[in-house]
Amino acid sequence: MKSPEVAFVSKDRNRLTKRFGTYIVLLVTIGCQLVTSNAYAGQGKLLATPGVTQIEGTGGSGIVPWASLAGYASRDEIAASTFATRVSVDDYRLNVLGMAINLYDRVEISFARQNFFLKYAGQEIRQEVIGFKTRLYGDLVYSPYPQVSAGLQYKTLKDRDIAETVGADRTDHGYDLYLTATKLHLGLLNGYNFLWTAGVRSTKSNQLGFLGYGGDRQDSYSLQVEASAAVFVNRSLAIGLDYRQKPNNLSFAKEDDWVDLFIAYIPNKQVNFTLAYVDLGAIAGASDQTGMYLSITGYPW
Amino acid sequence: MKPLAVFVLIYLVACAAPQRHEDSLYQALGQKEGIQKIVGRFIFEIGDSPQIRPYFEESNLDRFYEKLTEQLCELSGGPCRYTGDSMIDSHTKMNVTEADFNLTVDLLIAAMDHQNIPHSIQNQLLNKLAPLREDIIYR
Numbered sequence: 085m086k087s088p089e090v091a092f093v094s095k096d097r098n099r100l101t102k103r104f105g106t107y108i109v110l111l112v113t114i115g116c117q118l119v120t121s122n123a124y125a126g127q128g129k130l131l132a133t134p135g136v137t138q139i140e141g142t143g144g145s146g147i148v149p150w151a152s153l154a155g156y157a158s159r160d161e162i163a164a165s166t167f168a169t170r171v172s173v174d175d176y177r178l179n180v181l182g183m184a185i186n187l188y189d190r191v192e193i194s195f196a197r198q199n200f201f202l203k204y205a206g207q208e209i210r211q212e213v214i215g216f217k218t219r220l221y222g223d224l225v226y227s228p229y230p231q232v233s234a235g236l237q238y239k240t241l242k243d244r245d246i247a248e249t250v251g252a253d254r255t256d257h258g259y260d261l262y263l264t265a266t267k268l269h270l271g272l273l274n275g276y277n278f279l280w281t282a283g284v285r286s287t288k289s290n291q292l293g294f295l296g297y298g299g300d301r302q303d304s305y306s307l308q309v310e311a312s313a314a315v316f317v318n319r320s321l322a323i324g325l326d327y328r329q330k331p332n333n334l335s336f337a338k339e340d341d342w343v344d345l346f347i348a349y350i351p352n353k354q355v356n357f358t359l360a361y362v363d364l365g366a367i368a369g370a371s372d373q374t375g376m377y378l379s380i381t382g383y384p385w
Numbered sequence: 386m387k388p389l390a391v392f393v394l395i396y397l398v399a400c401a402a403p404q405r406h407e408d409s410l411y412q413a414l415g416q417k418e419g420i421q422k423i424v425g426r427f428i429f430e431i432g433d434s435p436q437i438r439p440y441f442e443e444s445n446l447d448r449f450y451e452k453l454t455e456q457l458c459e460l461s462g463g464p465c466r467y468t469g470d471s472m473i474d475s476h477t478k479m480n481v482t483e484a485d486f487n488l489t490v491d492l493l494i495a496a497m498d499h500q501n502i503p504h505s506i507q508n509q510l511l512n513k514l515a516p517l518r519e520d521i522i523y524r
Binding site for chain 1: 482483484485487488490491494503504505506508509511512515516518519
């Protein structure tokens with residue numbers, strides 16, 4: 085019973101590793117080439133203050149958007165960034181590729197293509213996320229109050245069969261709206277920098293949207309809390325925690341809140357790497373989904 | 386005798402302890418001499434930066450050295466008083482951009498690194514300096 089499935093999966097995995105691998109190579113290559121030659125790139129922010137990239141493609145940490153915008157552009161500059169992320173838990177795998185543009189540290193426009201794999205069923209659910217984020221107030225380092233931003237994520241589901249099967253209200257597209265605040269406290273913890281983010285999201289997305297938007301149990305928007313905290317061991321190394329509350333719209337299976345514990349290495353303003361342990365709880369009936377998260381963001385401009 | 390003892394105790398707890406704490410950053414920076422070395426190296430870093438050097442073209446560097454030393458000494462809780470111009474006055478017409486401000490912060494960090502000031506001490510000094518930014522940029 086298991087062997088045909090395994091064959092399916094390994095073939096699928098090979099195809100994917102190939103494709104994903106190409107992107108990583110591309111990203112690293114571009115990043116390295118530009119390390120020495122991007123004199124006009126947006127570099128005006130302090131190291132690490134844009135955060136890394138969150139799984140829906142916006143500036144943040146693993147699963148939580150921050151109020152800071154992706155890229156190192158100051159208010160006189162433009163910046164672009166690209167990223168690749170892979171999350172692998174017991175029964176599922178998520179690959180995300182995307183990019184973001186930062187206009188004058190006021191507006192961030194992002195695009196992410198997400199491929200969600202059901203490892204043992206050999207099925208794939210694709211979703212695209214177009215994101216807008218705007219800084220409403222402040223600077224996470226310098227202003228007396230936290231930096232505050234508002235964002236919109238427009239999600240389009242490309243493979244709708246599973247969402248339809250599980251009873252989603254909509255299976256074409258959905259919107260997430262969020263408001264988030266981020267503050268970096270210089271030297272707060274015995275001289276070490278401490279950063280926190282707290283946000284609230286209005287959403288109908290089931291499991292980020294892979295299982296559609298809204299459901300038989302609840303088809304209206306609900307407010308979900310998300311938060312993140314990190315300590316900078318030095319200028320290039322942060323250790324932190326993300327929490328994201330999830331709605332429970334589908335009666336067929338319970339959706340759990342997500343948590344991750346991350347370590348981000350930000351050696352310079354050209355590239356950064358994040359490794360995390362994730363606990364995604366139960367997803368579509370498969371319980372205790374824990375695993376690893378790996379992400380790289382490059383800043384070619 | 387007893388009221389005196391109580392007074393001394395209150396003095397020790399309420400005044401002496403916080404005072405000791407107040408200049409701990411100044412001590413960690415190496416007092417006046419340590420701060421002078423940081424400022425000296427900072428000026429060297431500025432001279433080495435094509436992007437920041439032009440801001441200082443008409444500056445009196447001896448005065449800058451003296452006043453910045455005073456300012457860091459005072460901000461870190463040391464026994465000094467800053468006698469220079471206000472941050473707004475000294476930066477008016479310089480039109481310091483946000484990016485150049487942050488680059489200058491990086492130069493100060495480089496200067497502190499050069500003087501082997503620990504990361505945690507650097508952050509505490511930067512925390513004292515951070516509120517000055519709004520009086521410095523885009524003037």
